[in-house]
Amino acid sequence: MNAKAASLDRAILGNHYGISPQSGELAEWLIDGNNAGFGLNFQAQGLPRFLSEYYYDVSHWPVLISSAMRAQFADMVRTMPALICRGICRYYADDPKRFAERYRLPDAALQLLSGVVGDGSQVLVRYDLTMVDGKPKILEANVGSNIGGWQTGYLWPQFIEMIRSTPGRQHWDVRHTSTVDAFFRHIDTTIREHLGARATGNVLIMIEGYYLEHGFDREVQAMYRRILAESGRSGKLLFDGGADAISIDARGRVTFRGEIVDCVLKTTTPRANIVPELSRAHLRRLVYFPDNALFSLLGDKTNFAVLHAVREAGALTAHEAEMVDACIPWSAFVSEAVVEWRGRRANTIDLALALKDDLVLKRGMSAQGKDVFIGRFHTQDEWRTAVQTAGTDGAWLIQEYCRPDRLYAPTSDGEIAEHDAIWGVFGFGQQYGGAWGRLMRSNTGHGVVNCARGAKEFVVLEV
Template identity: 30%
Template structure:
């Protein structure tokens, strides 16, 4: 029995009547304000050894993604971005004109299901605009419940502080960044998204202050570019943490708005965590290229083991022959015939948006969606069936099964914490907050 299964069984066996940790989360001054009122009814557990092994596997897969421009396009990053479906405006905004790659911080969040065969990757979001950095607020709120506090102490469980992980990434990525000097960080959004995100960014600023960082929520239109660096109001910015995404760049005007920041970062006038270039490797289309059987000869046996061990069958939607289930088939016919086993996803979407589960879609609607996706930035991915876990029923009663999406952070070369979204709708195509998913968090247990 795994450490996670053992600890979960012990937790449920000792659970007292009336223990409702989700209420502690709802009533937390910070957690409730940020995450609302939909929380899992218990913490989730993971063995430390399993977390380390998962972090190492994700790091190895991320390394392979970083090599794709060299393996597929002789190092031409622009050709690689074009193959992913990026527009000329996005390529102009994100990549250097001379095609030279930037040094990219190792920051990503993998969304996974735990299946009968172990963790399987649904997507890998690269860069800095990642939800969940502040998830340790839930760990703190859960510890307000006496049973959980005593259980965590008895079993020597630990949690990961995502804000501490983030500031460590900043220091490792930029040696000049020193929290001892109280640096100023811009939490930078796109102008159109800023009104929606402002409250969240201000909460992030509150959490960062405890780590010696002065954080300024702002949007791209508020930056000023001076001879000595980048400013917001009268404050010179040491580091910019980017919250907007490549899909925010839709026009030449958008690209022009971003250009001065990219130029300032390239001239070392400000540290940029992370450049939009990072999102090249966080595209679902990049996973499709990694999964494509036509590229298997480019990888050695150990590399193929990494790919096959994490990544389900994933293909760009094209009118062509592909390998599927050991056969050479017409992709479109295969997609129509295997609707119950496939998911259609936009390659640059996030938060469960633009995802169509075949088993929840009529045959006619599925066929229309597949045909409309041909040659677009859209992927087909084989369905992963998550193994349910038991959770206390809200308000008491026997435990009920729920399935989880694990959002696991890759920080540098290892595990950087996790946050969860769960639902009792076991055949759900998407587990997201917008689709009624409940949020949760992880405590790590010693193995053995």
């Protein structure tokens, strides 16, 4: 062990080695001060121009996951959407009206859910998880085409070059799963399966003007056409900032400025009435719309309370129950009158107040770390107010606090410090689509690790 590394916490260094032996070795080497050449050039030739003005901080230290860890992520991606769907169907089976009220959908939507979601082969997800004693615990599922974290993946060649420039690592087999490439391969495959012989290969992306101004449309257009060319297919990407030019005719065909499109990706907020229309067209197999209402409900955080409720009721198979126990932190609706946890049966509000430091309070549908209260980072009065307010409706859950396996990383001033890490694992259909993560210096803020609250991103490579 190097001199500086020897003075640090062996357990945290062990977390790096648990990710992969190479990740641990590289971290030790960097901690010992050998990081002068580890800097990122956001102006480098070949990078998309939007990265030249990237708005979040990115760690100069990559994380290298092992093939075993990648396989673990891939298995989670394959199985989780269908498991969440089955849990919802079983939980609300006898009360479709309650289902409709919870997800703000028609009563009949529950009957459609299982058939539409199926095995999850069309769902786009990013699982936000933390590693606890080397095992993944999923904190939430972000569903739909507007999921971030893919942007910094374009930096991977710089990281591999930096690693191979260090002594003794020239021959490391370091790889990267391109999230953007995996995303568009999924789109291409799903269009053909969903629309069949009618497919044109045309995809409409509702995208922020920022990306169009920086030429990202040309970047992904070239990638998409390369993917299509591999199998001799045709098609193209179309871009619009607000979906004002989308039309849906009487037969449900979706067109954009006169051209038929097979897929609509919603990375910005479109006009309000277009989402239900596109959802209906998706159900009729006239368009692939991954942001349809039935897919989107899989991203509600209260689904984790649903999974634990059906698990406790014995409504899951042994394998399903094992998955819930292994991957999903204990969760419960705040609005439930009574819950049981750790052998203690109590009024839900009373239990939440008594176990503040062991729990997290979340709203089911929220983003960017909003409406998340980590008990141990709040005073008793703050916690009581939040819990009692949340108890007035069914939109909130309490969840077991999972203390992340900490990692060492440099701060903005170059100090080596402990950081809490939240991983984002992408799943496109049943295929692993790469990973990415965020770091927040430990014991700072309110414990929420989110870029909107000051976290820095880290790039994930594979060995």
